[in-house]
Each structure stands twice: as structure tokens, then as C-alpha cells.
Amino acid sequence: MGLFTFWKNKKKRPPKRPVSQLWEQLRQSSDFVEVSFRVGGKELSIYYFDSLVDPQLLQERILCHLQNDIPKHPDVRLEDLQQIVPIQRIEVSEDTALIEEKVLKGFVAVTFREQPNKAALMSAPADNLGLRENNDSENEFSVVGPKVGFIENIGVNLHLLRRQIAIPNLVFREMAIGSVSKTKVVVAYIDGVANPEVVQTVTQRLETIHFDVVFDNAILDQLLADNSRTPFPLFISTERIDRAVYALISGQVAVLCDGSPYAVIGPAALFDFFTSPEDYYLPWVLGSFFRLIRFFGVAFSVLASPVYVAVLTYHYEMIPEDLLGPIIYSRSNVPFPPVLEVLFLEITIELLREAGARLPTKVAQTLGIVGGIVIGQATVDAGLTSTILLIVVALAALASFTTPIFKMSNTIRFIRFPFILFAAGWGGVGIAFAVCWLLIHLGRLQSFGYPYLVPFYPLRFPHLNDTFIRSPYSQAAERPQFLRPRSRFRFDPKEAKQKRDIDE
16 A cells, blocks of 8 residues: 555656746856836836847847837736737746746746736747858768758758748647757658658657757667667768758658757668769769669678688689789788788778867868878888788778768778678678678668668569669659658659640
8 A cells, every 4th residue: 555655646746836936946047137127017027048048139029118118008917918029929827837948948038026926938039149050061962953951950940941842731840859958859741741650650759758968860860760779870860951851752751850950861761871862963874873883882892801801711712813923922921810901901991080080171181191191001011911902991991981871881881890700700601691690680670660671671663763773753753652651643754754845
């Protein structure tokens, strides 16, 4: 009985705090401002955080009208301030939790002496203070196509999406995530296109998140993932407006977070991470060619170093006779086995990359060029590695950066190391085993409940036209059906295939 009473007492809601107790708590902060004055027989008090409120908006839209217009209305109440103060929406509430939340988001609270337990909440946040104005897509650059990207202000990001998708079906669902930060998070989708089950899944997962501070969408990416023990990204993180718009019209769902210049898009398939927006701005033949080059670069980046280790350790008979002489000459002074030689160079490349990423841009460029040349030449002269391996590792590192999504390039560089260890232990059989393990792992992954390898697993022949190659626009009217969109076609395929001359 006592245990049941304890559980019952824990489930009780905390007692409601009076508004005066809230003001007493907020007075401990030096940037909290409380101003009381008398106007036309009315004693007013305003409360706000100086670090969150726009001073010009506070002076011109709130204080001036309170001081000049209230004397004209001697019987004015808090509920009547909407007709006096030219603020878009004024919310009157006596809920202490709501008042606390709004004041901490940049609202100004106005109270009357005869209504001490109520407050009129007026929006006056300094939304653009401390945020960058330049919204170029720096990390997902493309030569052809728009350069506009998201910024840290979620209001601007929603404006950019709404301007590109000018239909009433574009829906934004807002919620607050984070017990401390109360970060504004918006779920964006097109009603009538996106699958309602996906929208419900995303909303439920966001509502069940228990975290203190959400700094960036990358945190939401990990908290929303179906599998947190995989190195592969399960959602697309993009800063490009065009990629987010294309995902929405395809039936996917985007999650935007205030303070983050990225949008998380799902459900995502593996082939989405190797698709560049530039593929759709070039003729389909060129776009398909560059996409195939991208896939080849990824395969070369993962397998080049393991194949070198396997061949030189176990499979000497695979080396062509003309290539055997140069390999023997280049390795004649190297005292290490191939696996240590490869690991030394791979780790050196990763150290150079990490150092360049943490340094200022000009210093990083100098370090990357000079460090790569000096260290490469010095290791060859010292006999720590062979010249052939140096070329192989450099090309593999270069090929890993061909993926448009940076998170996937990190994954490719990571999985290269298990492949090297398997090749060192079992040679070609080890590489085959590692490839099988990788395919099994990818086959088990899901993104919002959808298979990660679609349309190859499960196999969907009609939807292979936008995987390894990019199909022409006349054949791209159908949305990806593995997303189960409510609307099947983007446009009428019959009308798109008709060619009309001017005289018709």
C-alpha cells in the first residue's frame, strides 16, 4: 500500500506557482528588466530580458503606444491591449509556465496592478541578432544551379521553403524539443503527397525525445535514427534549399531546427547520398556519367588499400609480370609488412585532414599542400612506405570526397579500416567476407521504417531509373513508389512527352 501511495504521489503535478514568484526568480539575472510606471490612472509593469528583446521594436511598437494611447481608454484591461498596441498577436494568460516560456523566448510581459496574476505577452524578439546574413551553401557547393542555403534562423528557412513551394498543401508542424533549451523544431511535409504514416512516425519520435539542450539538427538526426549503432547516416542532412524542396515534392519529410543551418530529410535510401543536385541541372547523359564516376570513386576508395594489402600478403600470383619489378624496387627498403605500411599512410592522411579542418582556411590550405608533399616525400625517402602505395592511398583519399553528403564521406573513410584488417588477416577471402558483412548490415538498416537499400532490396525494377543513372525528365514524372506517396505523379507524363510546334 505504501509503495502504491508513493507512486501515486510522484504522478501528481507540481503545484501552480504564482506569477509574482516567477518574477522573483527571474530578477536574479542581470539582463532581466522590470519597469513600472503610471499612465492615465493605470499602474503598469513590464517584464522582459534585455538580451532577447529588440530595443527598437520595444520602444516603437510597445512603450510608445502604452504611454500615449492608454490615457484615452481609462477602463482598459489586459484583454483590450490588442486594439492599442500594434503587435500582430497579443496573448493574455495567467498560466505561469506559459508566461515563463514566452518571456524566455523574447516576449514582453505587461501586467496591470488590478490584474496581478495575468500578463499580456507581446512578441518583440531580436531574431536576427548574432546570426549571419550570408546563406550560401558552402559545404554542398555546385557549379551549376542555385547557391541559396539554409541559415541558423528557422523563420528565414521556412520563408525560403514557402517561397519555392507556393501551394497551401505545404504544412509546417511546430514543437519545442529540449527540457532546457526549448528549441523550436518544425516538421515540414506536403499534405496529399507525403505518406501520413511517415509524418506520424516523425512526429511521435520527436515528441518522445527527452534531452536537455538541442544545439543542432545533428543531435535530432541521432535521436530519430532507427539504429544508433551504425556508422551510416540514416537521414539526409542538407543545407541546400533545392535538395530539400525536391525531397518534399517526392514525398519525404523534412525536420528543421532553430539554430541549425541544416534540414534532416527522411526516409532516405543509400543511393540518395550519392545523388548531387547538380545531376539534375546537367543533361541527363552527363548527369548519369558523373554519377557513375561517383560510384566508382566510392568503390575504389573502400577497396584500393585492402586489395593492395591482400595481394602483397597472400596473392603474389595476381601481380602482372610487368608490374612485379616496380613493386619489388619500391618495397626493397621498406621494413614493415604491407598492413602496417597501409595503416601508417591512412592514419597520416586522416591526421592531415583533421588538422586542416580545425585550422583557419588559409593555414589549412597551406598545411594540406605542404604537409602532404613533405610528409609523402620524406616517408618514401626514409623507406617507411613505397611510392606505389603512396599513390594508391592518395587516390583513395581523393575518391572518398566525391560523395555530395559529407557524413557519407566520413563513413566511407571509416569502413576502409575494417576492410584493411580483414585483408591483412585472410586476404581476398577476408575482403569478400567484409563485403558480405557490409551488405548484410545495409540490408538490415531502416530509415523511418523503410528499407535502406531500396529499390535494390526489396527489388523494385520500375524504380531503378534514378539510381546509378539519371533518367530524362520525360521519364521522371512518377514519384518514388517505395516512399508510398499519396500522389503518384509529379506531372502528367503524357503531356510532357508531346512535342508541339509553334504553328500547331
